[in-house]
Amino acid sequence: MENPICLPGQRLSICDNVYTCGQGTYQRQGYIYSMLAGTVDLVDRNGVKVIEVHSTGEQTVISTQGDIVTAQVYIITQQFAKCYIKCIGSTVLRSPYRGLIRRENIRATEKDKTEVFKSLRPGDIVLARVLPMTEAHSYQLSTAENELGVVIAHSEHGYPMVPVSWTEMQCPKTLVKEPRKVAKIIPENIDTGGIVVDS
Amino acid sequence: MSRNRELISKIGLRLDGRRPDELRRIRCKMGVFSQPDGSAYIEQGLTKVLAAVYGPHQVRSRQKAQHDACIINTQFSMAVFSTNERKKRPRGDRKSTEMSMHLQQALLSVIETDLYPWSQIDVYVEVLHADGGIYPACVNAATLAVIDAGIPIKEYVCACTASLGNNEVPMLDVSHQEEILGGPTLTVAALPMSGKIVLMEMSQRFHLDHLPKVLNKALEGCKDVKAILDEAVKNHVSEIGSATGWANTTS
Numbered sequence A: 001m002e003n004p005i006c007l008p009g010q011r012l013s014i015c016d017n018v019y020t021c022g023q024g025t026y027q028r029q030g031y032i033y034s035m036l037a038g039t040v041d042l043v044d045r046n047g048v049k050v051i052e053v054h055s056t057g058e059q060t061v062i063s064t065q066g067d068i069v070t071a072q073v074y075i076i077t078q079q080f081a082k083c084y085i086k087c088i089g090s091t092v093l094r095s096p097y098r099g100l101i102r103r104e105n106i107r108a109t110e111k112d113k114t115e116v117f118k119s120l121r122p123g124d125i126v127l128a129r130v131l132p133m134t135e136a137h138s139y140q141l142s143t144a145e146n147e148l149g150v151v152i153a154h155s156e157h158g159y160p161m162v163p164v165s166w167t168e169m170q171c172p173k174t175l176v177k178e179p180r181k182v183a184k185i186i187p188e189n190i191d192t193g194g195i196v197v198d199s
Numbered sequence B: 001m002s003r004n005r006e007l008i009s010k011i012g013l014r015l016d017g018r019r020p021d022e023l024r025r026i027r028c029k030m031g032v033f034s035q036p037d038g039s040a041y042i043e044q045g046l047t048k049v050l051a052a053v054y055g056p057h058q059v060r061s062r063q064k065a066q067h068d069a070c071i072i073n074t075q076f077s078m079a080v081f082s083t084n085e086r087k088k089r090p091r092g093d094r095k096s097t098e099m100s101m102h103l104q105q106a107l108l109s110v111i112e113t114d115l116y117p118w119s120q121i122d123v124y125v126e127v128l129h130a131d132g133g134i135y136p137a138c139v140n141a142a143t144l145a146v147i148d149a150g151i152p153i154k155e156y157v158c159a160c161t162a163s164l165g166n167n168e169v170p171m172l173d174v175s176h177q178e179e180i181l182g183g184p185t186l187t188v189a190a191l192p193m194s195g196k197i198v199l200m201e202m203s204q205r206f207h208l209d210h211l212p213k214v215l216n217k218a219l220e221g222c223k224d225v226k227a228i229l230d231e232a233v234k235n236h237v238s239e240i241g242s243a244t245g246w247a248n249t250t251s
Helices: B002-007 B093-109 B134-148 B176-180 B208-243
Strands: A011-014 A019-021 A025-026 A032-034 A037-043 A048-057 A068-075 A082-088 A089-104 A125-130 A137-141 A151-152 A166-169 A177-179 B026-031 B040-045 B047-058 B071-078 B119-129 B156-167 B168-170 B185-193 B195-202
Touching: A011 A048, A019 A025, A019 A032, A019 A151, A025 A048, A048 B002, A068 A089, A068 A137, A082 A137, A089 A125, A089 B047, A166 B047, B026 B134, B026 B208, B040 B134, B047 B134, B071 B093, B071 B134, B093 B119, B093 B195, B119 B134, B134 B156, B134 B185, B134 B208, B156 B208, B185 B208
Parallel strands: A019 A048, A089 A137, B071 B119
Antiparallel strands: A011 A032, A025 A032, A037 A048, A068 A082, A068 A125, A082 A089, A125 A137, A125 A151, A166 A177, B026 B040, B040 B047, B047 B119, B156 B168, B156 B185, B185 B195
């Protein structure tokens, strides 16, 4: 790779209409400086050259409001489900963050009739959206969208279940159906207007 | 103190054979541990320091959490075998607590804390062998460990000590021997690129007239340290990068 190495605090370029700061850089007194030790990348976005620095190690990301996260449920109560956030978008986190899905944030419709144990179970992998932060100790999550909810779940006998509707999943071995708030997964490579696989 | 005058000999050498403006040998290594997110080891003369950085991760205590910045938690400790006499407590005494706070101040000035709201960064520093200039070695080790962890910093924070020998000549990087023979020690932590001073501390006193030249000497020392750290980081980055095939570089 030809990308040059840069060090924290190193001046990379002048900051003007052509060059702007990207990830891993900051601006001070009209110049762009590096914040990380890594390699410099020049990304062209609509004629503006964005200077980015990528460190050689793993990247730390912090989820913000509106991000889609992958989380694993570990405790359910009548009011909420607690989960560990494992990935933000497509980035895997170094250490899991704690998240909380409240009962009223599980479904978009019939919110007051929702029951946590009929929607989520410990061990389930869910896709969820991050809600605005109100408390410091955990992230509030929501699965109240068609595309959000349980994506991987195991039946009581430990087999991975397949979704049969948006509220139920079935075990392929024992054929037992279990209630879940199932996410509608849209494959990335499908044409728009194509047939939706499940639901 | 009469011995104060003998810190620099007639031919201009110090007790350990250095010239007044020479640093002790600095050797450093980044990424010495695999468990923490970042780690570093530094040797300044005989002073040996290990640093480890964890995070940014979710805050442990929710009272401390800040909505617009991460908190930096530092812990300084000295191994019980690091000094002449065995220490009773490796950490938690007044001196260690003070060191932790000074270290936290130095790091707060460079780490881009506002990028990680509701988060926490832990920095642990362990002195394995104390031979003068403990605080500078800790700051330098912590800087390397933070860089190794990939935490964004505005620039390096480097620290150095300076003293006054023979009541007139400024000396750089004071060793333990020179410290106990008397002679005031000025500890400076600075951002060498922008020339800002983050922390300045003086043990004993000397005439105010001498302060500018001693301070300048210490700042020069910080710049020298920065050049050495720069080289180490550069080597580390190219080593890691070529080993992983520059995996993270494509955007």
